[in-house]
Amino acid sequence: MSKHTLAVLVENSPGVLARVASLFSRRAYNIDSLAVGPTENSDISRMTIVLNLEGHVLEQVMAQLYKLVNVIAISEMPTETTIQREVLLVKVEPGAARDEVLSMVKRFESKVVDEEDGVLTIEATGESEIIAALLEALRPYGLKELVQSGLVALERGRAALSDRTLSAQGISTLHEIGNTQTDYQN
Amino acid sequence: MSAHGQEMTGASSLVKSLEAAGVDVMFGIPGGAILPAYDPIFDSSIRHILVRHEQGAGHAATGYAQVTGRTGVCIATSGPGATNLVTALADAQMDSVPIVAITGQVPSNAIGTDAFQEADIRGVTMPITKHNYLITDPADIPRAIAEAFHIAGTGRPGPVLVDIAKDALQKMTTFKYPTNIQLAGYKPQVEPDAQAIRDAAALISQSKKPVFYVGGGIIKSNAHRELMQLAEIVGAPVVTTLMARGAFPDSHQLHLGMPGMHGSVAAVTALQKSDLLITLGARFDDRVTGKLSTFAVNAKIIHADIDPAEIGKNRFADVAVIGDLKHIIKALIPAVQTEFKKSKPDLTEWWRQMGSLRETYPVGYTHPEDGSVSPQYVIQRISDISGPDSIYVAGVGQHQMWASQFVKFEKPRTWLNSGGLGTMGYAVPAAMGAKVGAPDTTVWAIDGDGCFQMTNQELVTCALNNIPIKVAIINNESLGMVRQWQTMFYEGRYSNTSLESKRIPDFVKLADAMGCAGLRCDKTEDVDAVIKEAMSINDQPVVVDFSVFRDAMVWPMVAAGTSNDDIMIARDLAPDWDSEEL
Numbered sequence A: 001m002s003k004h005t006l007a008v009l010v011e012n013s014p015g016v017l018a019r020v021a022s023l024f025s026r027r028a029y030n031i032d033s034l035a036v037g038p039t040e041n042s043d044i045s046r047m048t049i050v051l052n053l054e055g056h057v058l059e060q061v062m063a064q065l066y067k068l069v070n071v072i073a074i075s076e077m078p079t080e081t082t083i084q085r086e087v088l089l090v091k092v093e094p095g096a097a098r099d100e101v102l103s104m105v106k107r108f109e110s111k112v113v114d115e116e117d118g119v120l121t122i123e124a125t126g127e128s129e130i131i132a133a134l135l136e137a138l139r140p141y142g143l144k145e146l147v148q149s150g151l152v153a154l155e156r157g158r159a160a161l162s163d164r165t166l167s168a169q170g171i172s173t174l175h176e177i178g179n180t181q182t183d184y185q186n
Numbered sequence B: 001m002s003a004h005g006q007e008m009t010g011a012s013s014l015v016k017s018l019e020a021a022g023v024d025v026m027f028g029i030p031g032g033a034i035l036p037a038y039d040p041i042f043d044s045s046i047r048h049i050l051v052r053h054e055q056g057a058g059h060a061a062t063g064y065a066q067v068t069g070r071t072g073v074c075i076a077t078s079g080p081g082a083t084n085l086v087t088a089l090a091d092a093q094m095d096s097v098p099i100v101a102i103t104g105q106v107p108s109n110a111i112g113t114d115a116f117q118e119a120d121i122r123g124v125t126m127p128i129t130k131h132n133y134l135i136t137d138p139a140d141i142p143r144a145i146a147e148a149f150h151i152a153g154t155g156r157p158g159p160v161l162v163d164i165a166k167d168a169l170q171k172m173t174t175f176k177y178p179t180n181i182q183l184a185g186y187k188p189q190v191e192p193d194a195q196a197i198r199d200a201a202a203l204i205s206q207s208k209k210p211v212f213y214v215g216g217g218i219i220k221s222n223a224h225r226e227l228m229q230l231a232e233i234v235g236a237p238v239v240t241t242l243m244a245r246g247a248f249p250d251s252h253q254l255h256l257g258m259p260g261m262h263g264s265v266a267a268v269t270a271l272q273k274s275d276l277l278i279t280l281g282a283r284f285d286d287r288v289t290g291k292l293s294t295f296a297v298n299a300k301i302i303h304a305d306i307d308p309a310e311i312g313k314n315r316f317a318d319v320a321v322i323g324d325l326k327h328i329i330k331a332l333i334p335a336v337q338t339e340f341k342k343s344k345p346d347l348t349e350w351w352r353q354m355g356s357l358r359e360t361y362p363v364g365y366t367h368p369e370d371g372s373v374s375p376q377y378v379i380q381r382i383s384d385i386s387g388p389d390s391i392y393v394a395g396v397g398q399h400q401m402w403a404s405q406f407v408k409f410e411k412p413r414t415w416l417n418s419g420g421l422g423t424m425g426y427a428v429p430a431a432m433g434a435k436v437g438a439p440d441t442t443v444w445a446i447d448g449d450g451c452f453q454m455t456n457q458e459l460v461t462c463a464l465n466n467i468p469i470k471v472a473i474i475n476n477e478s479l480g481m482v483r484q485w486q487t488m489f490y491e492g493r494y495s496n497t498s499l500e501s502k503r504i505p506d507f508v509k510l511a512d513a514m515g516c517a518g519l520r521c522d523k524t525e526d527v528d529a530v531i532k533e534a535m536s537i538n539d540q541p542v543v544v545d546f547s548v549f550r551d552a553m554v555w556p557m558v559a560a561g562t563s564n565d566d567i568m569i570a571r572d573l574a575p576d577w578d579s580e581e582l
Helices: A016-026 A058-067 A095-107 A128-141 B010-020 B035-043 B054-068 B086-094 B121-128 B138-153 B166-170 B194-206 B224-234 B265-273 B325-342 B348-360 B375-386 B398-406 B427-437 B449-455 B458-464 B480-489 B507-513 B524-536
Strands: A002-011 A030-038 A044-053 A071-076 A082-092 A111-116 A119-126 A143-148 A152-155 B007-009 B025-028 B047-050 B072-076 B099-105 B131-135 B159-165 B172-174 B210-214 B238-240 B255-257 B276-280 B300-305 B319-322 B391-394 B443-448 B470-475 B517-521 B542-547
Touching: A002 A016, A002 A058, A002 A152, A016 A030, A016 A044, A016 A058, A016 B121, A044 A058, A058 A071, A082 A128, A095 A111, A095 A119, A095 A128, A119 A128, A128 A143, B007 B010, B010 B035, B010 B138, B010 B166, B010 B172, B025 B054, B025 B427, B035 B099, B035 B166, B054 B072, B054 B086, B054 B099, B054 B427, B054 B449, B054 B458, B086 B099, B086 B121, B086 B159, B099 B138, B099 B166, B121 B131, B121 B159, B131 B138, B138 B159, B138 B166, B138 B172, B159 B166, B194 B276, B194 B300, B194 B319, B194 B325, B210 B224, B210 B265, B224 B325, B238 B265, B255 B265, B255 B348, B265 B348, B276 B325, B300 B325, B375 B398, B375 B443, B375 B470, B375 B524, B391 B398, B391 B427, B398 B443, B398 B470, B398 B480, B427 B443, B427 B449, B427 B458, B427 B470, B443 B449, B449 B470, B470 B524, B507 B517, B507 B542, B517 B524, B524 B542
Parallel strands: B025 B047, B025 B072, B072 B099, B099 B159, B131 B159, B210 B238, B210 B276, B238 B255, B276 B300, B300 B319, B391 B443, B443 B470, B470 B542, B517 B542
Antiparallel strands: A002 A044, A002 A071, A030 A044, A082 A119, A082 A143, A082 A152, A111 A119, B007 B172
């Protein structure tokens, strides 16, 4: 089992999410999470895909993904060089333990965004491990309901995937696009 | 372009766009949603051939494309018209054939309402097309058509579907055909990387047992001349896959035949024992490799392909060369010559081994003891009499394998078959498309009695449209390949493989009813005369019912899932490896 996070720039066209999902289904690649949203460019959407690869090679997955005409650029997002975040909304009904929960919330740098009928709704943003740890810490107080976003990731510093699109550089091959080891390679 | 900037309906804009894309013929059937397009088609310079089933339109477009190297076009209405194209699209996707399919869609305000004849054909065909479109605005039609032809015909070719809502065809628009296509996410690499070429040349010069593993990409890239040049410089054995038959002449001294499940002993063994596979436009298909973990275990791999996703998909490549094969081989030739000045490998011993296998185990057959006609003999005689300039189109099954083994191919684009998808029923409509693309060439469909009964209605289309193809039905009254597997792996329990087609239907009467000449042959001594008679009829399609030996089997064979090392030359009979020094 090996986990990889991919950032994928796609044309903001109808059906593009279905194309990506269809490819993953057809080739039996396992997705842990997929988050998609708009970017600074209204023509381009960005997907962050967390893959759980068993028996598949990352380069092969990236090459297959890149064959989709609407896929503009792909890059792996290694944890060392990128910022990775998930969002959690969770409802807890702590009863007498309200103060304990509140201190927990503070410790995890999360916040209570709603309190109604003795139910606290807590919002947390963080790396997957932090979110998981918060959930474990809250579990003894009873998790009434929770929702988690897929992971999103962005490279640190000046590096930007959008600078590496074909149109941005007028480059004729994907082979040349990658300037880091983790980029797609032939 | 005189129509440029004119006001017209979306339908007229579609037809003008197809004309601008250089389309000269399309195969299709009208229906409700596509009906607006058929009005301007009536006045267009594009020849529209009215087929009898949309699957036939799709395979005809494929046949046309395979023969001409141009992009084939088929057109159908929404719903069932579109879903009938699905098999042909999947077929074209697997064999990398450039076709564009135009489908009508229900009006945009009805999409999603389960309207009459509505099917989400864009969704349906997503995994079986190179790309597809759903167009609801007439202004988008010319761009979509231009992009569709660009995508279908460049890079690794493939099918592209353009689904157009009926109201987009009916509304007025200004016709503007784009002259320049920019796709942010699509730019196939044509020129190979110079370092990869040098690495490949170095591997070739170090190899003692090289083999050219040649796939259909050579034909698609029109690189057969360059291949010949490179092969003769290197002097290594050449094997041509099912999709590459004709890419290298069968008569050439370097050719060992076809590898794979029903390949020649020499071709299969050359790959197995090689120390370097020079892989050109081939994809390590399971029908070639057999059990992958035992395939060519001592070989390094040079993998040259235009599709980066083929690299390492099934087999690790020591050197990957991405690009158009014509450009790759042109670059490889001087690089190899430079290396050979330093050291040229001595292939004498390698050739002694492979030459011996080729001599000892030619692909052959025996005439049936019961006096019935040998199917292999029929196919061999068609090849000998019709010659290497003819085009041969096969269905799928035993007759397909025999055709690939016993037709002598000398030229590219003379062999059409459904290699990847294995589509029974491919032959008749694909032959129709081939004949339309090459009207002055003799086109033989070598078909099985099972395949023929899937798509023969297109003979009506052929008869009415002056498309005089010739069909040889290799009639063993069975789903022959399935029966062969039942013989080998199911103790001869012939569950549902007997078609009884020597009794029903009467293929001669059927041919006659469809406006074709119908001939019958059930004696070995008549085979030549009947083929010659079929060759003499050129004003209508000809169907010859060759009644052949039912129990003939395709040999050699590597059983599915087993190692190429376990190739059988006849039932329970392996080559005599002990007498071969390998």
